[in-house]
Amino acid sequence: MTEPAEEIQAQETPEQDDRPVDLKKIQSILSSNSGARMRSWLDICARCGLCADSCFFYLANDKDPKLSPAYKVKSTVGEMYKRKGRVDRKFLREAYEVLWGQCTMCRRCSMFCPFGIDMAAMIGVGRAVCTSQGILPAGLAKAVENIRETGNQMAVSQEDWLETCEWMAEEYGEEIAGLTIPVDKKGVKYMFTVNPREPAFYPQDVGMMAQILHVAEESWTVPSTGWDSTNLAMFAANKEMAAYPVKLMYDKALELGVEQILVTECGHAYRSAAFEGPYFLGLPGGKPPLPVKHSVQLFWEYIVRDGRIKIDPEKKVTVPVTVQDPCNQSRSAGLSQMLRELSQALCADFRDMNPNREFNHCCGGGGGFIPMGAEFKKRRMISGKIKAEQIKATGAKIIIVPCHNCFDQITDLNKEYELGLKVVSFKELICESMIIPEKFIPKEEDEEPASQPGDDGGEE
Amino acid sequence: MPTVEYKGKTYEVDEDGFLQDPEKWDKDFAYYVKEEEGISELNEEHWKVINYLQDYYKKNGIAPMVRIMTKVTGFKLKHIYELFPSGPGKGACKMAGLAKPTGCV
Numbered sequence: 006m007t008e009p010a011e012e013i014q015a016q017e018t019p020e021q022d023d024r025p026v027d028l029k030k031i032q033s034i035l036s037s038n039s040g041a042r043m044r045s046w047l048d049i050c051a052r053c054g055l056c057a058d059s060c061f062f063y064l065a066n067d068k069d070p071k072l073s074p075a076y077k078v079k080s081t082v083g084e085m086y087k088r089k090g091r092v093d094r095k096f097l098r099e100a101y102e103v104l105w106g107q108c109t110m111c112r113r114c115s116m117f118c119p120f121g122i123d124m125a126a127m128i129g130v131g132r133a134v135c136t137s138q139g140i141l142p143a144g145l146a147k148a149v150e151n152i153r154e155t156g157n158q159m160a161v162s163q164e165d166w167l168e169t170c171e172w173m174a175e176e177y178g179e180e181i182a183g184l185t186i187p188v189d190k191k192g193v194k195y196m197f198t199v200n201p202r203e204p205a206f207y208p209q210d211v212g213m214m215a216q217i218l219h220v221a222e223e224s225w226t227v228p229s230t231g232w233d234s235t236n237l238a239m240f241a242a243n244k245e246m247a248a249y250p251v252k253l254m255y256d257k258a259l260e261l262g263v264e265q266i267l268v269t270e271c272g273h274a275y276r277s278a279a280f281e282g283p284y285f286l287g288l289p290g291g292k293p294p295l296p297v298k299h300s301v302q303l304f305w306e307y308i309v310r311d312g313r314i315k316i317d318p319e320k321k322v323t324v325p326v327t328v329q330d331p332c333n334q335s336r337s338a339g340l341s342q343m344l345r346e347l348s349q350a351l352c353a354d355f356r357d358m359n360p361n362r363e364f365n366h367c368c369g370g371g372g373g374f375i376p377m378g379a380e381f382k383k384r385r386m387i388s389g390k391i392k393a394e395q396i397k398a399t400g401a402k403i404i405i406v407p408c409h410n411c412f413d414q415i416t417d418l419n420k421e422y423e424l425g426l427k428v429v430s431f432k433e434l435i436c437e438s439m440i441i442p443e444k445f446i447p448k449e450e451d452e453e454p455a456s457q458p459g460d461d462g463g464e465e
Numbered sequence: 466m467p468t469v470e471y472k473g474k475t476y477e478v479d480e481d482g483f484l485q486d487p488e489k490w491d492k493d494f495a496y497y498v499k500e501e502e503g504i505s506e507l508n509e510e511h512w513k514v515i516n517y518l519q520d521y522y523k524k525n526g527i528a529p530m531v532r533i534m535t536k537v538t539g540f541k542l543k544h545i546y547e548l549f550p551s552g553p554g555k556g557a558c559k560m561a562g563l564a565k566p567t568g569c570v
Contacts (some may be wrong), residue, residue, distance in 0.1 A: 076491055077535070144567060144568075147567040148567055148568050151567065151568070158528070158567075158569065159566070159567065159568040159569075159570075160531065160567075163532050165532060165533070166524070168532055169530065169531075169532045172535075176543075200569055201568060201569070202554075202568060202570050204530060204532070205530050205531065205551060205554075205566070205568075205570075206530075206531055206554040206570055207531075208531050208532065208542060210484060211543060211544075229504065237567060237568065237569070253516045265475070271569075319480045375569060375570075376567070376568050376569050376570075377567060378478065378479075378565070379479035379480040379481045379483065380479075381480075382479075382480030382481050383480055409569050410569060413569075461538055
């Protein structure tokens with residue numbers, strides 16, 4: 006696929022606020038994105054207020070009525086439709102604060118709406134209108150630029166990605182004999198895709214995943230292209246750019262002839278790869294061209310269903326543990342039971358949050374909040390109070406968080422609210438407690454000869 | 466703009482605590498982050514990483530991938546975490562005065 010066309014102009018500065026908006030573009034977004042459905046939702050909302058108490062922004066900010074989901078939708082997207090798209094930049098700037106700064110599109114409100122109105126979908130339309138006029142958070146704008154230029158959100162080069170895989174195979178192979186990270190291997194079962202933060206800043210995630218797949222004797226590969234399954238353009242509501250990384254990923258999987266795409270412990274990557282991606286690309290039937298599996302599903306199969314990986318009962322976690330339900334796994338993808346069964350397989354004292362599963366609260370870092378940048382940190386901490394209280398009430402000392410954005414948010418909350426938690430991913434716990442079969446235990450003598458050349462003492 | 470004060474100096478930082486302008490970095494800022502991070506002492510190895518990050522950032526305008534950092538410094542990944550418990554991005558880059566990386570971090 007060729008590079009997609011330039012579309013979004015540079016991030017605007019407030020001084021440019023008097024530039025005219027592109028009315029045609031706004032109107033086309035309002036009418037094309039299921040416009041009829043949006044209008045009927047706006048019509049049937051009875052202002053009953055049931056959504057208000059479901060929203061953690063509302064709850065954490067003294068029940069400010071302006072933070073009730075119905076109000077947030079009505080004052081932004083509702084106005085856009087009412088004015089038939091005739092809005093100015095000042096209006097869009099104000100809408101920006103609401104659409105990105107007061108909603109993580111977690112969809113909890115839709116669980117309580119008697120009409121099942123999808124508030125997140127409506128917020129998404131509002132974001133698309135703003136983005137089309139260059140009004141979007143700087144962090145997302147930069148990530149979209151990276152996607153356009155490199156096909157991944159953090160501009161990691163192919164060379165760096167592959168070299169990181171090779172390096173992790175080396176370092177993590179010291180603990181598991183024969184460990185490799187195959188690249189572009191054809192016809193295997195899984196093509197494993199990651200979040201670019203893994204090669205860039207958390208390469209151990211790739212190493213640990215390789216250990217698990219190797220111990221399970223899995224047939225798998227990483228791809229040399231299309232390896233980023235995340236989608237920050239989706240949170241920028243830039244549909245054209247959101248299609249691009251999905252296409253790279255699907256194309257590569259088809260080219261390699263793998264059976265399934267495996268997605269790392271990330272929430273929105275799964276949503277993009279399994280559910281939204283086909284719509285971004287206009288695929289008939291709204292289905293991906295091959296099945297997409299989340300890491301949590303795979304771990305559940307290995308440990309709970311098939312016993313392909315065995316957990317050492319001696320190494321089971323004994324301190325109290327809770328698990329975060331990432332919105333894009335529990336509420337939007339039905340994985341909540343697996344999260345619990347897996348947690349219980351790894352931990353002796355599992356404690357659920359309240360509310361939980363599909364009714365659990367968003368961590369407060371979803372919908373792009375983490376990558377949106379520092380501008381949003383303070384409100385992220387304020388509205389995260391609900392999550393902090395939920396976690397505190399469990400008495401857990403460890404929280405398992407199978408999503409990168411939840412992970413960063415809860416790590417920040419841990420500091421802010423002094424929760425004294427250890428924040429871990431599933432793969433981390435699995436690597437610490439799985440039984441390594443004899444054949445994968447490295448032989449001692451392999452390590453002996455390497456002591457001379459790499460020995461660097463004092464550099465000064 | 467949030468600021469932090471340390472040893473009588475004031476530094477402008479973003480809400481994540483990253484230095485607003487990398488040019489304003491000095492050694493005291495590194496000592497400030499060190500205390501925030503609960504690191505007992507900055508040794509030669511810390512400085513090796515910090516100096517390298519700053520050189521790379523000056524040349525390229527972004528933080529290096531961890532792979533490049535470990536290759537140049539010769540430290541294993543686990544050792545980087547021993548030096549900077551918050552990790553290469555949120556620990557080392559912050560201490561070196563680099564801007565917060567873009568994306569899911």
